[in-house]
Amino acid sequence: xxxxxxxxxxxxxxxxxxxxxxxxxxxxxxxxxxxxxxxxxxxxxxxxxxxxxxxxxxxxxxxxxxxxxxxxxxxxxxxxxxxxxxxxxxxxxxxxxxxxxxxxxxxxxxxxxxxxxxxxxxxxxxxxxxxxxxxxxxxxxxxxxxxxxxxxxxxxxxxxxxxxxxxxxxxxxxxxxxxxxxxxxxxxxxxxxxxxxxxxxxxxxxxxxxxxxxxxxxxxxxxxxxxxxxxxxxxxxxxxxxxxxxxxxxxxxxxxxxxxxxxxxxxxxxxxxxxxxxxxxxxxxxxxxxxxxxxxxxxxxxxxxxxxxxxxxxxxxxxxxxxxxxxxxxxxxxxxxxxxxxxxxxxxx
Numbered sequence: 219x220x221x222x223x224x225x226x227x228x229x230x231x232x233x234x235x236x237x238x239x240x241x242x243x244x245x246x247x248x249x250x251x252x253x254x255x256x257x258x259x260x261x262x263x264x265x266x267x268x269x270x271x272x273x274x275x276x277x278x279x280x281x282x283x284x285x286x287x288x289x290x291x292x293x294x295x296x297x298x299x300x301x302x303x304x305x306x307x308x309x310x311x312x313x314x315x316x317x318x319x320x321x322x323x324x325x326x327x328x329x330x331x332x333x334x335x336x337x338x339x340x341x342x343x344x345x346x347x348x349x350x351x352x353x354x355x356x357x358x359x360x361x362x363x364x365x366x367x368x369x370x371x372x373x374x375x376x377x378x379x380x381x382x383x384x385x386x387x388x389x390x391x392x393x394x395x396x397x398x399x400x401x402x403x404x405x406x407x408x409x410x411x412x413x414x415x416x417x418x419x420x421x422x423x424x425x426x427x428x429x430x431x432x433x434x435x436x437x438x439x440x441x442x443x444x445x446x447x448x449x450x451x452x453x454x455x456x457x458x459x460x461x462x463x464x465x466x467x468x469x470x471x472x473x474x475x476x477x478x479x480x481x482x483x484x485x486x487x488x489x490x491x492x493x494x495x496x497x498x499x500x501x502x503x504x505x506x507x508x509x510x511x512x513x514x515x516x517x518x519x520x521x522x523x524x525x526x527x528x529x530x531x532x533x534x535x536x537x538x539x540x541x542x543x544x545x546x547x548x549x550x551x552x553x554x555x556x557x558x559x560x561x562x563x564x565x566x567x
Contacts (some may be wrong), residue, residue, distance in 0.1 A: 224364060230471065252295065253305060253331035255401040256373035260295070262341060263323040264288055264390060265407040266412065267536045281511030288388070288424070288523050289320030290408070294342045294350040297398075300335035302360035309350055320344075328397050331508055332445055337398050343390040343408050353447075367444040370412065370486045380441055380463040385412065385482030388544055409534035411445050415485045416537065417499065419470055422544035422564055430504040431511075431543055431567065432469050438483055438517075439464040439498040445486035449533070478540060487533025490518060504542065511567045515541070541565050 255458040295308040308328055312321045330339065336361055342350065349368065357363040368389065374381030375438040390408035419434055443461045470479045503511045515522065517539060518529030531537070546566035 225257035227388060235290055244368060247398050253299065255329045255333045256398065258328055258330045258398060258402050258404060260326040260328060260404045260405050260406065262290065262326065262408060264290065265409045265534055267534055281325050289322055290324050290343045291320035292344055293326065293503055294345060296340040296354060296363060297330055298360040299331065299339045300333055300337055304358045309347055315464045326518055332398050332400065334397055336395050339394040339404065341392050341406055341408060346424060356541065358453060366447055368444065368447055369444055370458060373416050380465050382468065383438065383465045388412070391449065393448065411533050412484045412486050413531055413533055413535040413537060415483045416480055416539070418480045418538065418540045419473065420478045420542050421473050421475040422542040424545045428507045429545070430506050431473050432506050433469065434473060434503045435467045435469050436481060437467045437500045440502055441465060442486045442488045445488060448511045450489070485531055490529035493529060513565060513567060515565065539563065543567055
């Protein structure tokens, strides 16, 4: 044997023993336990649409049927712990694999992680399973979920258009924040991520025959292609740019001074920080003499002419804008008055 070997072997043994001792756990060291899963019942219903200014709303045979807009067809559950870390997700189908229209209210018997401090349980209805799985994989923190924006499912959307303002599906969302204990009942209300926007056009007084509007086309512009799943604060829009698009033009072939011609749209809720960021209604009118006139009207939660006007479109709401076209006079401006069919906005042309 090499003379140095008899010293090397004991040295290696000692070094190994010291290394193992260094890797051993301290006797009193504590590690966090996995969260304990408990049975819980989640009762979920849909919130009614809130009626906002310039009502009454009209009816339309082009709007989504109530059985398409209102029911809960699927429900995804995402839970975050008190520190905002992702814990679990779940997904349920209430259409019997497409055989029924879904439920207006559901009671989900599930298992959630128990916490004495506030946990956040996020709920999303009617979003495809594939996207829900993607959210669970990518939103590892509550802040990620709050920042997540989804493509609004406008029917007939393309790279150049958002169709005619109809929806393929009605996404809804809501959340619960609080402790989670064994056997508890949780109640949550879901709100739609979109709002109903009804546009009514009629003729005001003061037109001569040859200068009277004969027909019109209207187009809603600057419409958000995406929106937040989690109910956002206005500040959430300050550092983000939501991609916009427009709906297709719609013709109104006959204009009347006795009734409104209505067109109906679904618009994703969003906070517009100023008039340039607002949803814009473009109106182009053909007069009896063949001339063309046009105007643009920023829409929002407040009517035109309101001081410090709020241009936000709040989600899960009904908006009706009754617009009465009047001749443009010197120093004329948009005026609001009480009409036979609710509040009216006079639009000078």
